[in-house]
Amino acid sequence: MKRIITATVQNRSGVLNxxxxxxxxxxxxxxxxxxxxxxVEGISKMTFVVDVVDxxxxxxxxxxxxxxxxxxxxxxxxxxAIVSRELALIKIVSSAQxxxxxxxxxxxxxxxxxxxxxxxxxxxxxxxxEKIEALIDLLRPYGIKELARTGMTAxxxxxxxxxxxxxxxxxxx
Amino acid sequence: xxAEVKPGIHxxxxxxxxxxxxxxxxxxxxxxxxFGYPGGAVLPxxxxxxxxxxxxxxxxxxxxxxxxxxxxxxxRVSGKPGVxxxxxxxxxxxxxxxxxxxxxxxxxxxxxxGQVARGVIGTDAFQEADIMGITTPITKHNYQVxxxxxxxxxxxxxxxxxxxxxxxxxxxxxxxxxxxxxADGNYDDSFxxxxxxxxxxxxPLQIKKLADSLAKAKKPxxxxxxGIIIGKASEELxxxxxxxxxxxxxxxxxLGGFPGNHSLALGMAGMHGTYAANTALYECDLLINIGARFxxxxxxxxxxxxxxxxxxxxxxxxxxxxxxxxxxxxVVSDSKAAIKALLTHAxxxxxxxxxxxxxxxxxxNYPLWYNNPKEEMIPQWLLxxxxxxxxxxxxxxxxxxxxxxxxxxxxxxxxxxxxxTSGGLGTMGFGFPAAIGAQLAAPKDTVVAVVGxxxxxxxxxxxxxxxxxxxxxxxxxxxxxxLGMVRQWQETFYExxxxxxxxxxxxxxxxxxxxYQIKGMRIDTQEELIHSLxxxxxxxxxxxxxCRVLQQENVYPMIAPGKGLNEMIGVKP
Ligand SMILES: Cc1ncc(C[n+]2csc(CCOP(=O)(O)OP(=O)(O)O)c2C)c(N)n1
Ligand SMILES: [Mg+2]
Numbered sequence: 001m002k003r004i005i006t007a008t009v010q011n012r013s014g015v016l017n018x019x020x021x022x023x024x025x026x027x028x029x030x031x032x033x034x035x036x037x038x039x040v041e042g043i044s045k046m047t048f049v050v051d052v053v054d055x056x057x058x059x060x061x062x063x064x065x066x067x068x069x070x071x072x073x074x075x076x077x078x079x080x081a082i083v084s085r086e087l088a089l090i091k092i093v094s095s096a097q098x099x100x101x102x103x104x105x106x107x108x109x110x111x112x113x114x115x116x117x118x119x120x121x122x123x124x125x126x127x128x129x130e131k132i133e134a135l136i137d138l139l140r141p142y143g144i145k146e147l148a149r150t151g152m153t154a155x156x157x158x159x160x161x162x163x164x165x166x167x168x169x170x171x172x173x
Numbered sequence: 174x175x176a177e178v179k180p181g182i183h184x185x186x187x188x189x190x191x192x193x194x195x196x197x198x199x200x201x202x203x204x205x206x207x208f209g210y211p212g213g214a215v216l217p218x219x220x221x222x223x224x225x226x227x228x229x230x231x232x233x234x235x236x237x238x239x240x241x242x243x244x245x246x247x248x249r250v251s252g253k254p255g256v257x258x259x260x261x262x263x264x265x266x267x268x269x270x271x272x273x274x275x276x277x278x279x280x281x282x283x284x285x286x287g288q289v290a291r292g293v294i295g296t297d298a299f300q301e302a303d304i305m306g307i308t309t310p311i312t313k314h315n316y317q318v319x320x321x322x323x324x325x326x327x328x329x330x331x332x333x334x335x336x337x338x339x340x341x342x343x344x345x346x347x348x349x350x351x352x353x354x355x356a357d358g359n360y361d362d363s364f365x366x367x368x369x370x371x372x373x374x375x376x377p378l379q380i381k382k383l384a385d386s387l388a389k390a391k392k393p394x395x396x397x398x399x400g401i402i403i404g405k406a407s408e409e410l411x412x413x414x415x416x417x418x419x420x421x422x423x424x425x426x427x428l429g430g431f432p433g434n435h436s437l438a439l440g441m442a443g444m445h446g447t448y449a450a451n452t453a454l455y456e457c458d459l460l461i462n463i464g465a466r467f468x469x470x471x472x473x474x475x476x477x478x479x480x481x482x483x484x485x486x487x488x489x490x491x492x493x494x495x496x497x498x499x500x501x502x503x504v505v506s507d508s509k510a511a512i513k514a515l516l517t518h519a520x521x522x523x524x525x526x527x528x529x530x531x532x533x534x535x536x537x538n539y540p541l542w543y544n545n546p547k548e549e550m551i552p553q554w555l556l557x558x559x560x561x562x563x564x565x566x567x568x569x570x571x572x573x574x575x576x577x578x579x580x581x582x583x584x585x586x587x588x589x590x591x592x593x594t595s596g597g598l599g600t601m602g603f604g605f606p607a608a609i610g611a612q613l614a615a616p617k618d619t620v621v622a623v624v625g626x627x628x629x630x631x632x633x634x635x636x637x638x639x640x641x642x643x644x645x646x647x648x649x650x651x652x653x654x655x656l657g658m659v660r661q662w663q664e665t666f667y668e669x670x671x672x673x674x675x676x677x678x679x680x681x682x683x684x685x686x687x688x689y690q691i692k693g694m695r696i697d698t699q700e701e702l703i704h705s706l707x708x709x710x711x712x713x714x715x716x717x718x719x720c721r722v723l724q725q726e727n728v729y730p731m732i733a734p735g736k737g738l739n740e741m742i743g744v745k746p
Contacts, residue, residue: 010368013317014305021310056495063492069314069334072368 002031003058003078004154007046010070011037018068019046028052028061032086032151043072047153049129077154081161084154087124088132089114093143094121102142109135120145128152188355191321192221195285195352198328198362200228204256206247206613207231208240212260213300214287217352219258232613232642235634237264239606241271242632245280246570246610249593252405254281254335255610261287261349262300266307270600272342273311277597278426279399281340283331288317290350304346313341321351325362333364338371339490340403371489375506375514383461383485383502384519387417390459390483392528395421396442396471399596400464400488401430402589404508410463411435413512417519420532422450424465426596429586434565439532440541443471444732445578448539448744453532454479455738462486464508467497468597477737487511541582542745543726550699552576552651552722556583559621559649562706567619568593568611572604572628574658576651578728580623602631608646609638619647619710626652626676636689639715647709648717650682653724661727666734686717695719 009015016035023030031049038045052058058076065074094102099121103113111125125135129152136147195218199207207229211219222231234240237259244255255275259268265286275282289298305317314334316327324347331343387393401410401423407430414421414437421431422439431438442450451473454460460482465471467486472478478498485502486494494503504511543553556579559567569584570593571577577594586592593611595603608622629650639646653660659674686693694709696702696718709716729743 013319014309014315017306018309025310056499059495060492067490067492069366069369 001053001058002049002051003076004082004084004152005048005050005062005065006075006077006154007048007065007071008038008073009044009046009068010072011042011044012070015044015068015070018070019065022064022068023048023050023061026060026064028057032149034151034153036153045153045155047151049152077156081157081159082154083157084128084152085126086129086132086150086152087126088136088147088149090123090125090136090139090144091115091120091146092123092139093119093145095119098142102139105138106135111135188357190217190221190352191324191347191354191356192217192352193224194321194324194356194360195328195347196221196225196228198325199256200225202328202332205230207256207258208234208244208247208610209258210234210237210240210260210264211258212264212287214261214289214349215258215264215285215347215352217349218285218287218347221352230613232609232638234606234609235637236632237267238270238602239609239632239635239638241268241282241284242274242600242603242606243610243613243635243638244282245271245275245278245603246593246607247614248275248280248282248340248610249607250568250590250611251614252403252590253614254283254332254340257282257284259284259286260300261289261304262302264300265304265346266302269307269311270598270602272308272344274595274598274600274603275342276311276313278595279340279403280342281335282342283328283335284342284344286344286346287352288346288348291319291348292350294348304344308344311342312344313339315344315346317346318348318351321354321356322358322360324351324356325360326364329362330364330366334366334369338369338373372491372505373489373507373510375487375504375511377514379502379504380511380514380518383504383515386459386483386485386502387461387515388520388522390522391525392457393417393419393459393461393522393525394439394453394457395419396454396460396462396465397421397423397427397430398463398465399424399426399430400508401427404464404489405589406463406509406512407431407589409509409512409516413516413519416516417521418525418529419461420453420529422446422453424468424471424596425581425594426592427465428581428592429589432587433585434587439536441581443468444473445582445728445730446471447536447541448730448741449532449535451732451738451741452535457482460484462488463512464488466493469497472497472738473732473740474735474737477739479738539745541730543729547699549723550697550702550721552579552653552726553583554699555649555651555702555720555722556580556623558702558706559623560584562710563619563621567591567621568608568615570594570604570608570611570620570622572624573599573601574625574628574656575653575661575726575728576623576625576657577604578658579651582728584623601625601628603628605629605648606632606635608648609635609644612644612646620645622646622648624648624650625657626650626654626679627656629682630680633685636686636691636717639691640689643714645713646715648715650717650719651722652679652682652719653722653726654679655724657724658728660724664727682717682719692716693719695721697721
């Protein structure tokens with residue numbers, strides 16, 4: 001099962017190495033990691049998407065992360081109300097004639113063309129990983145020259161529904 | 174004994190250096206003993222040590238591995254962090270085995286490594302090694318000092334992290350320019366570690382749950398690990414066991430945490446544990462694990478591990494709970510605090526006399542055993558004899574192999590902090606240097622290093638330290654002319670194909686000892702041993718005893734790999 005885990009960490013040298021090393025040593029399957037600074041000086045936020053076989057393994061991931069001295073907080077937010085986004089840059093083969101056709105494809109995804117050359121065109125798309133997958137699938141027939149994804153970043157919504165009305169986050173089954 | 178730190182007279186400056194700051198910090202931490210080896214990147218530190226005069230007893234081992242294993246022995250016996258200094262590059266990489274060993278066995282170490290100057294880090298400078306990268310997976314935490322003003326705080330944090338919570342090794346990597354350059358400021362050493370707040374008091378609800386289970390249990394058993402020893406909870410454990418008539422088995426590292434001669438003691442559990450202990454773990458309906466980590470050498474095949482039990486696990490490290498064995502009652506706590514809480518809240522359950530009678534029957538009918546043809550020296554008998562002559566009061570260190578298991582089985586420990594062995598990592602070469610550290614931590618105690626003929630040859634250069642210091646360590650080489658444990662597995666599981674496990678050629682260990690001006694002795698027969706052992710232990714200096722034991726002897730009973738607690742072989746017929 002896929003889970004979304006966030007960690008607040010102290011931005012000391014070596015912390016990233018310690019965390020990725022630990023995930024590798026304990027054989028946790030990582031789908032993506034994204035890291036960036038927060039508003040608080042010296043504190044960074046990491047978002048992991050992990051693929052774990054069962055809840056015991058999941059518990060181990062969070063406990064092992066929590067054990068690290070520079071890790072301040074670890075949360076599994078999969079079942080919470082969250083906002084999650086990923087950004088992808090997609091460079092496709094495209095001639096001038098195809099440009100408007102592609103424009104028509106990407107528009108419903110609220111993606112934008114951010115670079116154009118004689119024989120290629122680059123698209124930027126933001127959204128849940130599922131949406132990004134869908135767009136990539138649609139663009140693939142044109143020939144993808146390059147693809148770069150940031151991995152998911154996420155946090156809790158401002159308001160959490162009552163536990164009873166909570167529908168499990170469906171994106172990652 | 175506070176030493177006045179004189180300014181850097183040898184650097185030609187009048188100012189204090191980063192190395193002087195380090196020395197001040199070590200004095201503040203009440204460090205008395207340092208194990209180390211000098212080199213280019215730590216020259217400023219060694220100069221500061223020189224100028225600090227007799228503030229510390231610095232033990233110059235003859236290999237960095239010796240230094241770190243000695244520090245581990247020191248830490249296990251004293252309960253205080255072992256302190257190690259090594260130079261950059263090869264000095265630091267020579268420490269790696271010991272750091273990994275301390276990590277596995279939860280030993281507090283603070284390890285200072287030299288590093289090339291900040292300006293050349295990352296250029297593959299002479300004797301540069303990425304010791305941060307190398308030690309990250311095998312340390313509780315590690316630091317590279319980036320600014321001299323951080324040094325006092327980092328040293329304090331390092332000692333705090335190493336010795337609190339679940340202890341472990343902390344590496345502090347110090348670039349040479351930081352230790353060499355002036356450090357005249359007034360540096361703040363206060364620290365705040367928001368991400369490190371070990372839980373030491375148990376959750377009352379969990380204690381209540383455990384108390385309720387205890388009140389219902391018909392077949393309870395306690396498994397005591399090193400957490401009892403580290404948490405200084407032996408007395409509380411004895412009180413708990415006696416109050417509720419709870420049988421107690423220990424892990425390899427937990428030996429001595431509960432008196433081996435107690436009427437409720439089942440001895441060691443696991444691969445070479447007793448029949449009574451393993452059977453109790455198999456049959457119990459309530460298993461209370463206090464400070465053990467359910468290592469695979471203990472549990473055997475998990476399918477057969479305590480299959481009908483409610484499992485309670487008290488551990489200061491939450492990540493150990495539920496890692497290997499499904500746990501019904503998790504208690505994150507210091508062992509002492511948890512047992513005390515349990516003593517206050519637990520109530521007498523139904524009597525479990527039948528359970529105890531069954532266990533006693535197992536203990537009486539299936540004890541540890543061996544055949545003893547008197548014409549040969551039998552290793553088990555050797556260990557029993559050492560136990561006898563030392564009244565069971567010695568501090569015993571071991572290497573890894575058959576002799577280690579025989580020491581665990583036949584040297585019954587009745588007190589904590591007397592048993593020093595490499596459990597989790599299983600490091601050959603550990604036993605002898607660890608004995609040096611143990612002897613320094615307990616100068617008045619008898620320290621016996623029980624080592625294999627194989628393992629001793631990995632770190633025997635530390636005989637120099639015995640010679641230099643006159644440390645009265647008794648080195649007992651259980652010499653079976655083989656890498657015995659490997660030979661045993663090849664005999665049992667590889668149809669006697671003894672691939673590279675027989676040591677047909679060996680040094681003359683007596684002459685070797687004598688080369689270091691240490692008393693050496695070879696013993697071939699039981700008669701000789703009976704005759705010389707009392708004198709050897711009465712002798713005030715160090716001794717190396719080459720005991721020639723029967724090569725064919727194997728460690729039993731045993732749970733073969735992949736088998737369960739209920740599938741022991743070699744139990745007394
Ligand atoms: C550093 C290291 N290398 C290899 C091993 C594998 N090993 C485990 S026990 C053993 C044999 C040890 O022989 P010896 O020291 O003579 O002890 P004995 O088993 O004969 O008592 C070996 C090679 C190990 N544990 N540690
Ligand atoms: Mg041997």
